[in-house]
Amino acid sequence: MKATPLAQGTKRRYSGEQTTREATKDKFSAAPGGGHAGAGAGLSHAQPASPRDHDAAVVPKSGSSSSRPAGWTEDYFRSLYSSDPDFYRLGLKDPALGALLKDGVHLDFTDPAAVMQLTKTLLHEDFGLRVHLPPNRLCPPVPNRHNYILWLKDLLDSTSSSYSEQYDPQRKVTGLDIGTGASLIYPLLGCIQREAWSFIATDIDAESLASARANARANDLESRIRIVDRTASDPLIPLDDLDVDAIDFTMANPPFYASDTELLELAAQKSQPPHSACTGVPVEMVCEGGEVAFVERMIVESLVLRGRVQWYTTMLGKQSSLAVLVEILRKHEINNFAVTTFIQGSKTRRWALGWSFLARRPSPSASRGCGSLIAKSLLAPTTAITIYEPSSPAHTDLVPFLKTILCGMMESLDLCLWIWDEKSLRGMGFAESNVWSRAYRRRRAREGVLTKRAASGSLADVANSAFGFSLSIHPAKTDDELDEGTAIILRWLQGDDAALFESFSGVIRRCLRKDAIQSDH
Numbered sequence: 001m002k003a004t005p006l007a008q009g010t011k012r013r014y015s016g017e018q019t020t021r022e023a024t025k026d027k028f029s030a031a032p033g034g035g036h037a038g039a040g041a042g043l044s045h046a047q048p049a050s051p052r053d054h055d056a057a058v059v060p061k062s063g064s065s066s067s068r069p070a071g072w073t074e075d076y077f078r079s080l081y082s083s084d085p086d087f088y089r090l091g092l093k094d095p096a097l098g099a100l101l102k103d104g105v106h107l108d109f110t111d112p113a114a115v116m117q118l119t120k121t122l123l124h125e126d127f128g129l130r131v132h133l134p135p136n137r138l139c140p141p142v143p144n145r146h147n148y149i150l151w152l153k154d155l156l157d158s159t160s161s162s163y164s165e166q167y168d169p170q171r172k173v174t175g176l177d178i179g180t181g182a183s184l185i186y187p188l189l190g191c192i193q194r195e196a197w198s199f200i201a202t203d204i205d206a207e208s209l210a211s212a213r214a215n216a217r218a219n220d221l222e223s224r225i226r227i228v229d230r231t232a233s234d235p236l237i238p239l240d241d242l243d244v245d246a247i248d249f250t251m252a253n254p255p256f257y258a259s260d261t262e263l264l265e266l267a268a269q270k271s272q273p274p275h276s277a278c279t280g281v282p283v284e285m286v287c288e289g290g291e292v293a294f295v296e297r298m299i300v301e302s303l304v305l306r307g308r309v310q311w312y313t314t315m316l317g318k319q320s321s322l323a324v325l326v327e328i329l330r331k332h333e334i335n336n337f338a339v340t341t342f343i344q345g346s347k348t349r350r351w352a353l354g355w356s357f358l359a360r361r362p363s364p365s366a367s368r369g370c371g372s373l374i375a376k377s378l379l380a381p382t383t384a385i386t387i388y389e390p391s392s393p394a395h396t397d398l399v400p401f402l403k404t405i406l407c408g409m410m411e412s413l414d415l416c417l418w419i420w421d422e423k424s425l426r427g428m429g430f431a432e433s434n435v436w437s438r439a440y441r442r443r444r445a446r447e448g449v450l451t452k453r454a455a456s457g458s459l460a461d462v463a464n465s466a467f468g469f470s471l472s473i474h475p476a477k478t479d480d481e482l483d484e485g486t487a488i489i490l491r492w493l494q495g496d497d498a499a500l501f502e503s504f505s506g507v508i509r510r511c512l513r514k515d516a517i518q519s520d521h
């Protein structure tokens with residue numbers, strides 16, 4: 001029997017266009033060519049039929065859920081941009097793009113009009129969105145922005161109060177997009193993909209705010225996206241100003257540069273011509289102290305707001321910023337954080353950072369989705385381990401055998417709750433302390449029952465318990481050549497103490513080893 005960390009497979013994703021702002025930033029991100037996706041990494045899904053393939057399914061307006069194309073599944077959204085776009089085909093679908101293509105197949109990324117049209121075309125073809133982009137504001141690359149939404153979905157789904165680690169279409173989610181820009185791209189992408197999501201979107205730029213409002217209107221999403229004017233000195237997370245008690249997440253793509261001079265210097269240092277047309281203005285790209293200062297402000301506000309936001313998140317342009325900010329989080333003893341990378345083709349890489357004051361722990365794909373691309377010291381502790389059982393033809397009853405061992409073991413412990421779901425072969429357990437330690441068992445023998453069982457046996461009773469986990473059995477697939485046998489995944493769902501997870505995983509390993517030896521299996 002051997003233990004391995006939960007596999008974190010990655011998948012290549014098409015990058016999309018790139019702004020000069022982003023190309024310039026690359027020089028400082030020390031990002032060698034790569035090509036692995038951050039968001040969505042680790043999940044492989046079959047490519048579903050695209051709504052693009054069903055003309056009747058493409059809706060001109062997005063707000064009405066009744067006209068939502070059947071093909072808009074979670075798998076569909078997750079599979080977008082995993083390969084290079086077919087400009088010829090896109091040009092045939094959207095003549096406005098077709099007219100701007102060279103030889104009908106090539107897109108000139110240095111032509112601002114072509115880059116803007118590509119963004120509009122992708123938003124329409126892939127998401128049914130109609131978006132107006134002012135010519136004098138940043139043009140967002142769709143694949144990168146979409147990656148951020150995919151990562152947020154993963155982060156929220158893996159830390160929901162149901163602990164199910166599944167998408168719950170009924171879960172109402174409110175997000176705050178700080179600095180939404182003229183496109184309103186994040187709220188539009190979020191609302192299209194998740195019908196129970198709504199947004200508060202802020203900005204300090206009057207022109208961007210006017211354009212964002214027009215985009216909400218054009219897509220019938222005014223009731224789900226509240227657009228709020230702010231000034232540069234206002235709090236970034238205005239829950240009190242807006243009389244909002246709590247939200248589920250914040251997101252931001254902060255201005256990168258610390259000054260106009262830095263922006264101009266970086267542009268001047270560029271030895272290559274711009275990769276792509278840039279249509280941005282200083283308010284979008286410059287703020288005092290650059291992105292580190294912007295995110296530090298978010299951290300300072302979060303120290304007061306704490307659990308009123310489940311996930312504080314931001315995108316970052318420089319890996320050096322990530323190191324500084326993780327250090328600040330640790331200094332404030334914020335240990336529940338998530339880091340990922342968004343890869344755009346071979347040239348551009350972005351980072352994202354999220355942190356939470358709540359105790360629910362995200363999946364490894366959401367919290368460490370950057371695999372080996374980031375120094376281990378910048379990552380939060382892993383939250384899942386996979387234990388493989390050696391399988392052989394004689395083990396036809398291996399799954400019920402493992403279930404009996406695991407459930408028996410859990411029932412022998414003083415857990416405050418243990419729930420087993422036979423259909424998914426997954427159990428969830430919660431403990432108030434290290435109830436498997438020798439010291440606890442000795443005390444129990446001396447003083448009798450120490451742990452109180454959850455009063456109603458429901459998850460609400462254990463929301464504040466010190467340690468929560470799931471144990472799931474994944475039977476070997478005989479048709480999969482790479483399969484290493486039946487797997488048991490132990491997932492750390494809740495709690496601040498990584499040592500509890502580590503010591504519990506040791507208990508599970510020992511228990512399986514002991515029983516495997518004692519049995520004939």
Ligand code: SAH
Nearest residue numbers: 140179180181203204205232253255283284
């Ligand atoms: N979210 C968009 C735009 C990002 S550019 C996208 O990803 O494409 C950064 C945006 O932040 C700009 O629109 C700028 O006007 C806005 N901004 C700058 N400082 C801000 C602040 N203090 N509060 C809210 N928005 C701010």
